[in-house]
Amino acid sequence: MNHQQPELKKELKIRHITMISLGGIIGAGLFVGSGPLINTAGPGSILSYALAGLLVILVMRMLGEMSTAHPSSGSFSTYAREAIGPWAGYTIGWLYWFFWVIAIAVEAIAGATIIQYWFPSLPSWSVSLMLTFLLTLTNIFSVKSFGEFEYWLSMIKVVSIVLFLILGGAIIFGFIPGIESPGTSNLLHRGGFLPSGISSVFIGVALVMFSFMGSEIVATAAGETSHPEKAMRVATNTVIYRILTFYLGSILIIVTILPWDSTSLMKSPFVSVLELLNIPAAAQIMNFLLLTAVLSCLNSGIYTSSRMLFSMAKNGDAPRMFLKVNKKGIPMNAILGCTVIAYISIGFNYVSPDKVFLFLVNASGGVALLVYLVIAFSQLRMRRKYEKENPGALKIRMWLFPYLTYATIITITCIFIAMTFIDSLRLQFFLTLLLTILIVGSFFVLKKNKSSELLSTNKEKNAS
Template sequence: MNMEQPQLKKELKIRHITMISLGGIIGAGLFIGSGTLIGQTGPGSIFSYAFAGLFVILIMRMLGEMSTANPSSGSFATYARQALGPWAGYTIGWLYWFFWVIVIAVEAIAGSNIIQYWFPGIPSWAMSLILTFLLTLTNVYSVKSFGEFEYWFSLIKVVSLALFLILGGAIILGLIPGVESPGTTNLVEHGGFLPNGISSVLLGVALVMFSFMGTEIVATAAGESADPEKAITIATRTVIYRILIFYLGSMMILVTLLPWDSPTLLKSPFVSILEMVNVPGAAQIMNFIVLTAVLSCLNSGLYTSSRMLFSMAQKGDAPRMFLKVNKKGIPFNAIIGCTIVSYISVGFNYLSPDKIFLFLVNASGGVALLVYLVIAFSQLRLRHRYEKTNPEALKIKMWFFPYLTYITIAAMASIFFAMAFIDSLRSQFYLTTLIALCVVASYFLIKKKNVTSVATTTKEEIS
């Protein structure tokens, strides 16, 4: 009997991983959702991004520690299984998979809505299916083609945001002829820096955490790199600068240049900045950049969900049919499986946007925090294990271990349970908790069934 497991090809290059790590943190949420947060929190929203960014940096450091010691395409689901037991790997693997297949549908719908800006005659549901199908082709062809597409998507996002930071900085410094710098007016007037109090900043942290989801993809991608240790090291050590420059830099420019209580300007804050300097076609330019961010997220979602499904099949947590790898080392069945689920989700959005589809979106809302919690608990366990059995494997180490790990766990747990007391997040908290409990229950039911089946078979063989 051949016990050899199908293997994925290691075709992602360091330049792919580097650009994925750079662009992976720049999602459509930054371009679209930042205005909403500023409107709720005021200039102090920069603190919300700072606190959330700090937690993500710590989580990425923990993930980097485990990934360099043991690169895996299953990433944190594999580490959860090793550290906390098979039930943890099973649970967090399926929850993460569920999150990303819903994201694929959400991003496909968002992309179709943007394209309708230019081609209003195409039905939204049809364009959603077309976008998903086209990016499925890039994933099915080869992992290298996924890397190339993500490289260029990320490059567009990074260059666009870098140019925006330069432009915004020039306006603030009064270097643009004919455009008056607001100075600190928008920071201290209109109710002050924290017009709605410190509580609004803490509320903002819970909202912002979801914007950072996707940072961890680089750990999964490193499993298909020829030099995973180098890839993870680069991504882990540069995450601080990425968050400081792209997120905090952008937010500082937005809150300085735009009054927080202007609903018109904050509806499309990045467009408003471009229009300040009379950039022709500002809305069209920003639509293109947001579409790039959406397609990048859709592309990454197909990649990540399929690799998680493949990894779970290797562990026996998903049907073995998802282990099929084609000649190019691509988990073909896993990709198709994820695509079909996303097609069904798009269909639900067409048939029942306010019930079934809304339920699915809300049910996946708190998964990011559960994933971060599991990463922290896994690192806590595995660090002690590595120090005893293989200390040389710890090429990257979590700072001030174990104290920062404990602080991160407490913070993540607090943010998750705080969702239950926030009107806009309450449904996500309860639905995510319900789905998580159902997944845990399914593991023990399946395990019990398997154990009973094995025992029955053994008894019959003895007889």
Template sequence: MSADTNKQAADTTDVPHPLGPVGHGGDGHLKAGLKNRHLSMIAIGGVIGAGLFVGSGAGIASTGPGILLSYTLAGVLVVLVMRMLGEMAAADPQSGSFSAYADRALGRWAGFTIGWLYWFFWVVVLAVEATAGAKILNTWVPGVPQWGWALIVMGVLTATNLFSVASYGEFEFWFAGIKVVAIAAFLVIGTLAAFGLMPGTHAVGTSNLTGQGGFLPHGVGAVFTGMLTVVFAFMGSEIVTLAAGESEDPEKAVSKATNSVIWRIGIFYLGSILLVVTLLPWNSAEVKASPYVAVLDHVGIPHAGQVMDVIVLTAVLSCLNSGMYTASRMAFSLGQRGDAPKAFATVTSRGVPRVAILSSVVFGFVAVFFNYTSPKTVFAFLLNSSGAIALFVWLVICATQLRMRKIIEREMPERHTVRMWLYPYLTWFAIGMIGFVVVYMFTDHDGRQQMYLSLVAAAIVLGASAVVGRRRRAAVAAES
């Protein structure tokens, strides 16, 4: 054995790595309750979040038409990371996905750390999305206070997730379906308007792309600043690889999802943003406030603001639904591997990890509470300390895939159906891209704060990993 192989064996022999975590409800395993149509829509809708409909305005305002380059660079990175993750998930579907693979390929410390950081990211997202949804609902029914709406929304979706994984899948199927129909309709309307085929419009050409200061009005550096915002909009693409573990045909689902990520990003993100900056001046106040509403108003669609509120609310509910699911499945996987309380790994007769779901939701409720009582202190810390976790997750996926490729080829070559392109060169290229974004974050004021606080969160979890590992080794030594 080589030194690397010996190290790997030492890191992974103390606890077995469960394969095939899906079974019948009540046998200690999750239940395969997601149908192929659920997985397909989760994969398609997973990249369409409220950040696209609303948050993209800030990126356009700070970067100009060059935001298209920001989306392209971030999109290339996501495609590469998803391909790596798809290779591992198709060979070995796990409820813990990249955390379980990191556990096996890099060591217990890596699986523990990235698993808990990812869980932390999503429970903070629960608070953000619950508050965003509550604000919209409060404008419709002001008689119910915002905190009341947040409570109602969290309660309904918690009940849905507790009932069965099929309930989660069905809700997400329709949430994602509405988002896909909305963005598809926007693409059709925007394209017709760009060519002057809508009543009251005329062909605009490239005047908005090259005028108003040019394609890069703030210089090349703004492209990378814009990329900092864009990168985090793509977080959630990986959810389908966690959900695949509870599907009827995980290998097929993962393969289909990873193969389609290119056109999903290309059409939904690049296509729609291209229409926005083509139809309207990038520096208009309307585009900064809500780019999609601005375009719909421009082409004369009545009640565009109200229509977009419905779509954004759907995106928020979709993110909440997926956040609960994702956080609970990561907690379940950590419990299975002994990196979280054993109760997290228990399931109901329906195959639902109830304790893992409730624990995640409780933290989400606490975060919602702080969002109302201490928005500029406690909640700001929670939000900023989870800001760079997407980059940490992607970096770990890349490092894991470098080793997991050899493990898959050695132990399960017949399941090696999805392969990373140009391995290991594109893997190292992705690592380099992530490293560049990390370094660049230190040059940006907001990015710097997020990176520092995220590193603090990572250090805390890494320290907890060391303590748990020490206790585990002491327990093994005592038994022997």
């Protein structure tokens, strides 16, 4: 009898991983979500993005340390299982899977809304289902096709941001004829750098953290490349420059060029800057970039959720049917299972948008912070284990261990608790907490049932 575990094919190349890591943090949250935060915190929003970015850099460093020592498609779920216990791996695995399955539905609906801008007669629900179906085909064909598709989507996002930074810099330094440089007037002369006080900066951190979700996908993808150590080293070592360039660079450009209290920020700060340059069809260009970001997130969501489901099945935390791998090394059942749940979620958006679908979206709201928290706790324990058993495996090391790890744990915990004091995040906190309690409870119920079944089986064997 063949007991060999099914394996995923290692077809992703270093260029795929590099571009996935570059484009992974560039999403609709940057293109659109940055506007309301700037409108609330003013130029101080730069500090919100800087603090949130620093936390993500530290978490990615920890994840890089564990991933190079032990590459796994289950990523932090596998590490949580080894470091904290089976219940932790089970809980964070299902929470993360839930987050991305709901994200698939959210992004598909967002994509349909964007496409309706050009084709208003198309039914939104059919476009949502079609987008999900098409990107499911991309994932089913081969992991290389996923990587290639994500490579070009990320390339478009990266090139767009770089061009935006160049154009924004040209405005600030007065290189554009007919447009006067704003200097520091928008930064310092409209109520100061912190017009809403320092508290708005810390509130902003809690809001911004969710924009960075997706940075950790590279650790999952690294498990499907023939050079996981090199892939993670590239991704981990460049995360600082990615956040500094794409996020902080973009936000600095926006708050310098546009008045922070301008109502135009609420639609899209990027559109406002393009309109300032009198670029024709600025809204059309931004819609195209938004669609690119949405498709990228949808593509990644199908990939990531399926790999997490496959990994959990491998550890006995999900039905074994999701372990099936075809000749191309693709976990077919896992991909189809995630897609079916996404279809059901999309259906809820049209049947019960204000109740069921809203509950699902809010329940996934705080998952990012819990994932980062578990990564930090796992690294704290795994580092000591690696140093004792195999110190040579640590090709990437967390800085100032264990002090920065402790500081990260404390900070993320404070941000999670702070969600209860922010009106827009309070419901997400409680629903995420409720979901977490239900998942933890299901682990112990299933464990008890398995123990009872095993005991009954042993009694029957002994009796016979």
